[in-house]
Amino acid sequence: MIEIELVWVGTAFLAGLVASRLAFPPLVGYLAAGYILHAFGVESAETLTHLADIGIELLLFTVGLKINVRSLLRQEVLSVGGLHLVIVTGVSGISFLLGGDEAIVDVILGASLAFSSTVLAIKVLEDNGELTSLHGRDVISILILQDVVAMVLLAFADDRPFSYWAFALLPLPLLRPWAHRLLAFCQADELRLLLGFSFALTGGLVAEKVGVSPDIGALLMGVMLSSHPQTNNLSEKLWSLKEIFLVAFFLQIGLADLPNPAQFLYAVGLLGLLPLQGLLFFALFLLAGLRSRTAFISTLALMTYSEFALIVTDAMVKANLLVPEWNSTIALAVAGSLALVAPLNRNSHELFSRYEPLLARFEKKARLLGRLPEHPDRLPESIGVAEWLVMGMGRTGLSAYLALSRREKRVLGLDDDPTVLESLLAEKRRVIYGDAEDPELWSGLPLDRVKGIILALPEFDARCSAVRLLRKRGYQGQIGTICYHPEEKQQLGLLGADFMIHPLVEAGNQLARQILGEKGESPE
Structure with missing residues (x-):
């Protein structure tokens, strides 16, 4: 068994290294590694599935740690993030509905394509030192709003029969005072890491016992710990650990099957829609009162398909709501979007400087549409008597x-x-x-x-x-x-x-x- 695990890890590392040296996100390499292993006859196993499930639970737990209701209620987050979700879900849902699928499946699949990649956006903002900047905070808040909606979709995509025991999960966030005390009691960093890992797995196990998706239980456990002073430290330590386990998820997608020509063309079609998503984000940011520079840089950070699209699609495949071929299609679309947009994000400031005259015109037109709210990114007109x-x-x-x-x-x-x-x-x-x-x-x-x-x-x-x-x-x-x-x-x-x-x-x-x-x- 050790031999096959070494093959998984070694192939993922080499493919991820090649992707990284080619200026692509390592995620693209992990997916390619799965396809390569499948081509050589290597199959998935229960161990890989179990590791992938842990990775998803850790991902949702870290999302829960970052949830801040005040940040989600900001005007630009609700107007931009909310309207983008509604518009993309509606248009995509109608398009899929014309293909003859069930309405609920079309809405869930359409909404999943409105999500942006949390991994890429945070990585780009961190590399550029913009996590705490105005546009960085807006992007992260919109990503968290999307993640919360993704949890709702997972609940609908799950094939488990409804159980009234599910309501037993609702009081979990009320245990926050005791959870905070326990986290404060753990002085050593490794103990905090183990506590976070244990909470994520416990939430998943409890949710599964009451007939709910384990992912939702892990999210609620994260919400229970949110707002603690050590939350950011815990999230940073879990981030790398979560990335390791998520490698198994991307390998599993690639090992499932090689995409056929029809799936490849469908994925290319979805990639062709990315510029439209970018235009929509850019327009909504301008209408929310942001300057063209802030809107442009924020748009590039959000102009991808998300890992959550893979997770939601995989859940619907397991629930027999979608055929397994959809996994390969969405996986290709997600990997392709990351490969295309990552270089743009690395040069976002230079790109804006080059096209500033054109982009500034759209800002002026947005201002002419009506009195837009003043936003903190307005440029100062004076520095007073400062020397x-x-x-x-x-x-x-x-x-x-x-x-x-x-x-x-x-x-x-x-x-x-x-x-x-x-x-x-x-x-x-x-x-x-x-x-x-x-x-x-x-x-x-x-x-x-x-x-x-x-x-x-x-x-x-x-x-x-x-x-x-x-x-x-x-x-x-x-x-x-x-x-x-x-x-x-x-x-x-x-x-x-x-x-x-x-x-x-x-x-x-x-x-x-x-x-x-x-x-x-x-x-x-």
Whole structure:
């Protein structure tokens, strides 16, 4: 048995490595590995199915950990995410209905095609350092809304007969205080990881016992733990573990059967509809009051088919609502969408800069349709009397801001994280919204009186982009930033940064000065 497991894992690794080196998501390689193994006569097994089920339960558990009712009720989340689901479900459902299938099957299948890939979107946002940005938070909230709808669809797609014992799952979130205490009691990281894993499997087992899909039980267990201070830490640790188990799910799809020409053509047809989904997202974001840049970058992050489409389709196949051939069709469509959209997401900022004149026209037309709500991504029109700017109000940026304030300098902070801005404004700090990689921000700000700009941004690409845009705009003042490697310092200097410091090196210098009793400002 060990031999066949080694074949599964080894083939998945090699195919995933090849896909990654070709700039595709590894998921595409895992699916291809399943097809390759099937072509060589390798079959699936109960062990692989069991591992795939665990992966799905962990996925739903981590989704439950992220559910925040307040974030789901935001105007742009409901208007964009909700309307997109309704429109795509309606159009797709009608199209499938014309093919002669049952109405409920058409609606479920149509809705599953409205979901976007959580794995790809979060990976792209994380790589770009945009998870906490305004558009990053909107994208994640829309993904969570889609995931919640997916759970409802799974309930309808499940072939289990309804049992009144299912209502026993509803009080699970009410056990939150005890679950939070147990999580707080676990001080070691490995204990928290085991607790999360145990909760996910327990939720699945309890749900299965009362006649409900195990996936829904795992989701409810995640909701029970949500809002705890350690939730993000637990979710990050479970994320990689969940990815390992989900490899079995994608292998299982590929091992089921090779796609025939008809399935391949149908998948290509579904891929041809992706640009229409993108146009719909873009239009809805503009009508919700977002700028064209925010709408474009958010659209690219959402313009894929989701892993949940595979999960929902697989559930309907098991319930005999769909023929098994649908698994291969949807799998090809999902993998193809990830392969096509991943390169676009990596270059989203460059693509917007190239097509900005065209995309900005649509923003103006959307504004002419009526009075749209003001949104936090509106560009600032003035910086007041500020003579010093600090871009990025994290720990480093805030320290620089306070140091300048104590010297009675006219300083203004900028950040693209709405929660950071809200917190700092509550503390009476002078801060405004600003994205360092937004060309319109730097070209529109009156920088004539600004003596210096500090770029306290953790992402190297964002620092480079900001320096490049500032010098291109003709800014002659000082630009200071941070660097972590010698090659970063060299490149930032070539782009026009006046001085760069290594935070850890400066921490050592400050410690030495303090211990020798030399005069210097004590860090806070």
